[in-house]
Each structure stands twice: as structure tokens, then as C-alpha cells.
Amino acid sequence: MDHLVVVTGGPGSGKTTLIDHLAGLGHARTEEAGRAVIRDQREIDGPGLAWRDDALFAELMLAWEIRSHREAAALPGPVFCDRGVPDTVGYLLLRGLPVPPHAEAAARRFRYRPTVFVAPPWPEIFTGDAERHQSQEEARRTYDAMLEVYPRFGYAPVELPRVPVAERARFVLETLAEEDPGSGHRT
Template sequence: CYAGVSCFKEEDLNQDNFIILTGGPSSGKTTVINALKARNFFCSEEAGRKIIRNQLEQKGDALPWANKQAFGNLVLRYGIASYLKHQSKNNIVFFDRSIVDVLAFFNLEKVKISDVLVSKITNFKYHSKVFIFPPWKDIFTNDNERREDFNVAINFYNEIIVAYEKSGYELVEVPFGTVDERVKFILAKLENS
């Protein structure tokens, strides 16, 4: 068990209906997730922004620019809980990032990788195709929760590629376009897989 997640006899979990959308910050993935939600798909929101908002409200330090280890551990805990929460669903569930993104974040920030993280990535499997959103300077913006610059977004994107490929996933790059075009691209790729 880990950080508040209930213990259970862990075996390999394989949810072929769990579809990951990932990419660097401000690449359009959350907008696409929201469009999929509007089309009545089950969607799991990104943990990072939720945790950052919560930590700022509570004046906590588990933030990506403060206590990177604590932030990553909270994202991992949220990712595990989200995975388990949606396990009973037979329909497609879209995830705005996954626990593999924690590995990419830790590699980017040179944070020690825990055995727990490696174990969860090994045992909690998603659909083999992962949709990755490339850095898109034209839509990149900062706010109170997204403080990194565009170069950091590019570096994180590159770490995401490494983390997912090492974890055995096939990356499918989502081309630039309107939200509707990107949604149609993802759904068409899933139909043909």
C-alpha cells in the first residue's frame, strides 16, 4: 500500500479501455479531454493542476517548483486512485496524463525514482497506444498553476517520450488543429486499433 491507497493483492492490471492523453504543458490535451467529456466519454482529469490549486489554497509546499518529491508523490497517489476508481468501467475512459508522467517529471527534475513508482508503472497498464500532444508555441500560456516557460515544456515533452517508450507504450502524436479535428483524429485511431 502507498500513501493512503488501500492495500490489495497486487497483480498485473491491464485496462485496454484506459486511453492516455499526455504531452507538455499548454499543448491542448486538457481542452481535448473536455471536448471528449462533452461527447459523454468518461474522463479522468489531470492530477497536477488539482494538486497545485489545493496546495496553494492550503499554503502547502507539495508544488512542482517547491517540493518536487512531495508533489510527484501526490500525483502518483491520485493516479493510482483514479485508475482503481475507473476499473469497473467497460467503456473507454480517457486519462489526462497517467502515472507514467510522474516518471517523466522525476527524470526532468532529477528526483530519485522510488520502487513504488516503478512497481505501479509495471503493474497498472493502460491501452498500448498513448496519444501525445507536441509542444505548441502558438497556444502556450502561463498562469498561477503553470509557471514553466516554453523551453521547460519542450524538455518535459522529451522526457515524456522517453518514459512512455521505456514503459512499453506506442506513442501516437496528435497533430496541430482545431479541438474537433484533434478529437476526430484520436477517435479514428482508436477505431482502427
């Protein structure tokens, strides 16, 4: 699954903005599970919100990520994934919850390109919104959790530079092209 490229990190670090920019350049993308689950659960006043039931929220995110992986795997690449299955394991660790064997199994089974781009905390651009209730401190802890969990599953994190979105996109595309010069990645 080398054509599935994960962009992860803490909330408010520019991940989705980067992926939106890459999509504007013609690349396929996935939607972030956490935001989608929150939106869906709010619409139905469901119990699967992080502030109501962390474990259920994690299960819903895991199911979303697995479905997103399957859909993205069928697309030509690269496909930029707004987080990945291992993010759910990182979320559970961050929240101090046990990681069930099926979540570990999913993170091992549903694979992405070995290079994972990690957006570092960036206080200057951090903002909250309807789906993002985390503090900057929690954003930093999320970033740390992703740096811990992705290598655990055999991935190599690459920190994104804190630069304007077009430069970040160029960095990502050039990194991918350097890893696989014959891949035809568009820059």
C-alpha cells in the same frame, strides 16, 4: 485496461482542451494530477507544491494518478486520462530526481491502453495560468520526457496533430476505432 486512454505531453499543448472536448461528446475522463495537487496544496498552504518540494509534489501526483486509475477502471470505456502513472516517472526524470522503486512499480502495475496520445509542443496555443508556471522550453522537455518514459513501460506513443480540437478528437477516436474495429468506440 484497454479502455483507459492516456493523453500526455508538455503543458500548454492542448491535452486538457482535447479531453474536455471528448467529455463533451459523452466520454468519461480523468483530471490531471498536477493541476489538482497544486489546487489542493494552495488551498491549504501545503508543502507539496513543485516550487516548494519537487519530490513531495511527485509523490502526491503518483497517489492521485493511482486513485484516478482505480476510479477510471470501473467506468465503461473509453475513458480519457489526462496523463497517467508513467507521467510521474517522467516528471522525476525531468526534474533530475531519483525514481524510487515504488514509482517504477506503480508504472508497471497500473496499465493503460498500449497506444498513448502525445500532444507535441505548440507555441501558438501555449499560455500560462494559475497552475501552469512552466516555460515553453520546459514544455518541450516535458514532451521529450514523455516520449522517453512511455515506451520504457511498453507503450506506443502516437503524436497528436496540431489541428483544431474537433479534428484532434476525430483523429483520436478514429485511431482507436482502427485499432479495435469491434470496440464500439463512438466517433
